[in-house]
Amino acid sequence: MSTHVKDMTSGTPWKNLLFFALPLMVGNVFQQLYTVADSVIVGQGIGVNALAALGAADWFNWMVVGLATGFTQGFSILIAQQFGGKNYESMRKTVAASYVLSLIMAIVFTVIMQLAAAPVLRFLNTPEHILGDSLSYLRVSFGGFAVVMAYNMLASVLRALGDSRTPLVAMVIAALINIGLDILFVMGFKMGVASAAAATVIAQVFSAFYCFLAIRRLKVLKLCRSDFALNGRRFGKLLFLGAPMAFQNVIISIGGMVIQSVVNKFGLLFVAGFTATNKLYGILEVAATSFGFSMTTYTGQNLGAGKLSRISRGIRSALVMAFATSELISVVMIVFGRVILRLFISGTPEEVSQVTAVAYHYLFVMSVPLFILYILHVTRSTIQGMGDTIVPMISGIVEMIMRVCVVLLLPLFFGQESVYFAEVAAWIGADVILISAYLVRMRRLKRRAAGEHKAAAI
DSSP: TTTTTTOOSOOHHHHHHHHHHHHHHHHHHHHHHHHHHHHHHHHHTOOHHHHHHHHHHHHHHHHHHHHHHHHHHHHHHHHHHHHHHHHOOHHHHHHHHHHHHHHHHHHHHHHHHHHHHHHHHHHOOOOHHHHHHHHHHHHHOOOOTTHHHHHHHHHHHHHHHOOOOOHHHHHHHHHHHHHHHIIIIISSSOOOOOHHHHHHHHHHHHHHHHHHHHHHHGGGGGOGGGGGGGOOOHHHHHHHHHHHHHHHHHHHHHHHHHHHHHHGOHHHHHHHHHHHHHHHHHHHHHHHHHHHHHHHHHHHHHHHTTTTHHHHHHHHHHHHHHHHHHHHHHHHHHHHHHHHHHOOOOOOOHHHHHHHHHHHHHHHHHHHTHHHHHHHHHHHHHHHTOOHHHHHHHHHHHHHHHHHHHHHHHHHHGGGGGGGGGHHHHHHHHHHHHHHHHHHHHHHHHHHHHHHHHHHHH
């Protein structure tokens, strides 16, 4: 078995989580370079219109990626539980079934999203002069959805087994390739906005292939033909875990698209500023998602091993580390935010000034209460690791409701800048649901475990 595979059912919880999360953080930073590189190179190389075109496509593109990450993360929950319980035969069959489902979804969603791209952009009130660029960007991105699905599935399998280093290396390689191709296609060959999407797809091919090679070396994951035998019950269980997580990402992105449709009415410069900050959203939550992935794997393995007390200790450690990290990121963004944002923005001095003002105000509003987002990720991922993907889905619905209510109502009374508060309102609404659900679920699990222990003693 690879030395990167990690059994998280023993050892100090905070060390398990931190050393699992650190490679993920670095990997997520490089993953964000995909987005940041696209935006910086397109914004500087083509102009404000091109940056706005990327922004108009952002949430719909995020939704499609969210389908891939949602399903594959859901599949990995069962894999982690079976790995923690040392049930390797069932784990291999689960991995094989996950591969089959991922392939089917890649084909189906590629067709659906290609058909939906143009109608969705028009529904979002995308300005006519950037509609063509936005559509071409999405066409290329959606054409590579199978690659996105493959990478996320393979990386999820590795993370379920405690290996966060291999996805890190894969992401570093992909990010470097992506940046190089962005510069070549956009700045060198002048191929336009769509070429930035092509650079990302090509880079993801390399990241998926690297993870595939790593999995092939794991003896515990040596699959044979019998592992791929169709099993409706196993498929059903995987879909029961994955579908709510995918739907959760879809409804969150629908809320984001409602925001985008409102923002698109406020003019090109406002759209460009809003887009510039959204490109930093991933940097804001880079450590949050890392701690989240850690808690999903950690919780799944320890639940499979029946070690509930370690789950409680783990989430306490994760929350402390997440809070400290969020405060550090908040300070950096508040102090250096304007400098960072100007990397995305080009144009006349007046345009740069207006776009930067919009972008920094939005960034400041999200940075101050950033710890709320970090609590959300840690708590949601812990619940998912327990095998409950319904409550996190409900929290996603609450996020959407809060976003939509804020973006549709507040501008009527407080002006267009009040849309900045939609994200923070969504985080707060989700936290209320998730924290309450975690406390209730842990109480039930401990009560059940105590009852089983008592019955065994008798």
